Amino acid sequence: MPTAFSDLLARVRATPATHALELPSDWGQGRSTFGGLIVALALERMRERVEPDRRPRSLLVAFIGPVAPGPITIQVEVLREGKSATQLEARVIQAGATCCTITAAFAGERESKLVVEGRPAPTLAGPEGLPALPYLEGLTPAFTQHVELRWALGSGPYARTSLHEQAGWCRFRAPGRAHEGHVLALVDAWPAPVLQQLRTPTVASSMSWMIEFAEVDESAQADAWWRFHADTDRAVGGWVNAHAQLWSPSGKLVALSRQTVAVFG
Numbered sequence: 001m002p003t004a005f006s007d008l009l010a011r012v013r014a015t016p017a018t019h020a021l022e023l024p025s026d027w028g029q030g031r032s033t034f035g036g037l038i039v040a041l042a043l044e045r046m047r048e049r050v051e052p053d054r055r056p057r058s059l060l061v062a063f064i065g066p067v068a069p070g071p072i073t074i075q076v077e078v079l080r081e082g083k084s085a086t087q088l089e090a091r092v093i094q095a096g097a098t099c100c101t102i103t104a105a106f107a108g109e110r111e112s113k114l115v116v117e118g119r120p121a122p123t124l125a126g127p128e129g130l131p132a133l134p135y136l137e138g139l140t141p142a143f144t145q146h147v148e149l150r151w152a153l154g155s156g157p158y159a160r161t162s163l164h165e166q167a168g169w170c171r172f173r174a175p176g177r178a179h180e181g182h183v184l185a186l187v188d189a190w191p192a193p194v195l196q197q198l199r200t201p202t203v204a205s206s207m208s209w210m211i212e213f214a215e216v217d218e219s220a221q222a223d224a225w226w227r228f229h230a231d232t233d234r235a236v237g238g239w240v241n242a243h244a245q246l247w248s249p250s251g252k253l254v255a256l257s258r259q260t261v262a263v264f265g
Contacts, residue, residue, distance in 0.1 A: 002026045002145060005185060005222070006176045008037065012044040012074075020071035028142035032066035035100075035206055036188030037143070040181030042090040042102045045074040050086045054106040055216060056180055057085075061209040067092060067099045084108060118214050118253030119245065121227045124152040127169040131155060147172055147189045153229075157195035164232035166193040172222040178248075180213055182222045183255050187211060187246050192261045194232045194240050202265040204240075212256045217248035224249035230257075238263050 003024040015021055021041060023033045039061055046056075072094045079087045085107040092100040130150040133140065147170060149156075154166030170186050172178075192204055220226075230244035240261040248254050 004174045009044050020073050023069045025069040026142050034143035036185035040184045042074050046088050050106045053108045057105045057107050058212045060103040062101045065099045121247035121251045127225050155196050157191045158198050159196045160199045161196050164194045167229040169225045171225050175223045178220040178222040187257045193230045194235045204263045206259050208260045210258045214253045217252045220248040
């Protein structure tokens, strides 16, 4: 039976830090588990070591090796705790090996005269009727049964187009209030935009990921439509550099993302 994203986050909070967490197979992505879920679980574990008035501002992620469905442990170390910010590192361990590291900066609000509004959400055709990524068991990644993607610009992978940019709508299929973990998953759910130039399926793997949380939208619901935009900065020699932004259903810019992706074959 599919495992809800919110239930997995709640499982972290209910499990002692020294105990293993079980990754379900319905959140798979090829031979690994969906990276957005892995990082979201680590973020929940890091929250336990931070004052409640400090929220995540940025994450630096290194995907070192595949994380298969099954037990993992997440080890967290506080690197520095100052008057206004806390920096931590989390290590995702499976079968005795470090598979992923996440360095995070948490901080509270402070008074400032500097105000620059976030980039407005793009104007897109409504999600109804737009091309969608279907969940096809055994063909599309298992985690896509939990999220819905619809393209207003560009298309899904292997469409053999000349575009390297994409924009569209995304949401969780299960209802519930969205947290930063949901933001991570929605940003990471989209395939690298340059993959639409290919004709046949190939293996692509994120090697590093930087994400910044621009704003928290307390009213955002996970199953409402969020807007997404991504573009390719460079693709050569089997390496892709891309950036993306995500806006909440109310139009707030909530996340800025940058990834380095290896494309094999």
